[in-house]
Structures are given as structure tokens and as C-alpha cells.
Amino acid sequence: MAGPPDNDLSTDVALVRRVLARELETINEYEAFARASSSPELRDFFMHLAAEEKEHVAEAVHMLRLLDAGQEAHFTRPVVEGHFQGAIQGQPPQAPAPATPAPAPTAPPPRNGRGAAPEPPPSLLPPQRVVYGVPAPPPSPGTQPLTVGSLRRSR
Numbered sequence: 700m701a702g703p704p705d706n707d708l709s710t711d712v713a714l715v716r717r718v719l720a721r722e723l724e725t726i727n728e729y730e731a732f733a734r735a736s737s738s739p740e741l742r743d744f745f746m747h748l749a750a751e752e753k754e755h756v757a758e759a760v761h762m763l764r765l766l767d768a769g770q771e772a773h774f775t776r777p778v779v780e781g782h783f784q785g786a787i788q789g790q791p792p793q794a795p796a797p798a799t800p801a802p803a804p805t806a807p808p809p810r811n812g813r814g815a816a817p818e819p820p821p822s823l824l825p826p827q828r829v830v831y832g833v834p835a836p837p838p839s840p841g842t843q844p845l846t847v848g849s850l851r852r853s854r
Contacts, residue, residue, distance in 0.1 A: 712767045719759040726752045 726749050733745035764771045 712763065712770075715759055715762045715766060719756060719763065722752050722755045722759060725749075726756070 729745045729749035729752065733742045733749065736742045736745060764774055
């Protein structure tokens with residue numbers, strides 16, 4: 700990957716990225732110090748410092764979004780379900796499925812004697828309660844098929 704070296708601070712964006720990286724590292728250090736301390740007061744002190752650094756992270760991200768339009772585009776694009784899975788299997792991420800409109804609200808079901816609504820049999824579940832599957836990539840070589848049973852608990 701060609702580009703300027705990591706220590707190139709010739710642009711405002713590079714400066715903000717360096718600040719962001721340092722703030723994130725500092726949060727990790729303060730939280731580690733808090734875990735290692737034996738005194739509750741000292742633990743609270745380090746967690747207070749970590750919280751301040753988290754504010755700095757938010758401010759640095761805000762500045763980065765203002766200064767770098769290319770980075771801003773990534774913040775406005777949602778990360779779709781399965782995005783990271785494709786990277787693991789060497790496949791590009793799937794495009795998000797079009798959203799289906801939410802079903803119209805219905806009257807609440809009658810309550811049983813224990814205060815909870817009785818569960819209808821699976822064949823009578825309304826469409827919004829049906830679980831839909833998504834296409835999966837082919838299995839890795841040497842793996843066994845996976846069978847999933849009912850997710851309902853027996854009563």
C-alpha cells in the first residue's frame with residue numbers, strides 16, 4: 700500500500716488522525732490502570748480520565764468528518780449485516796436487502812392466567828414473526844452441515 704509515511708503530519712487531516720490514534724491508545728492505558736489499581740479512589744480517577752479521553756475521541760472524529768469528505772462518506776454509509784463475514788471468506792460484502800414495510804399494528808392478544816400472552820402455534824404466527832433466511836456462501840472445505848432445531852422452549 701503506497702502512500703505517505705505514518706509520521707507525515709503535513710496535512711490537517713493527518714494531524715487529526717494522529718490525535719485520534721493517541722486518544723484511543725490513552726483510553727486503553729487509563730482503563731488498564733484502573734483495572735490494575737487496588738484503591739477504589741484511584742480506580743475512579745483513572746476511569747474519569749478515560750471518560751475525558753472518550754470526549755476527545757468524539758471531538759477528533761467530528762473534526763475528521765469536517766476535514767475529510769472521503770472519510771465522511773464512510774460514516775454516512777450503513778454497515779450492513781454480513782459485511783464482515785464476506786471479508787473473512789474472501790468474498791465482497793452483500794448489498795443490503797430492500798427494507799420491507801412494517802406490518803400494521805394489531806390488537807394485543809388476550810392474556811393467559813400468568814399475565815403473559817399465549818404463544819400461537821408456529822403455523823399460525825403472523826408474517827412479522829416468521830424468521831427468514833438469507834443466502835449463505837458455500838461451506839468451507841471439510842466442514843459439516845449445520846442443522847438448527849426449533850428455537851422455541853418446551854413448556
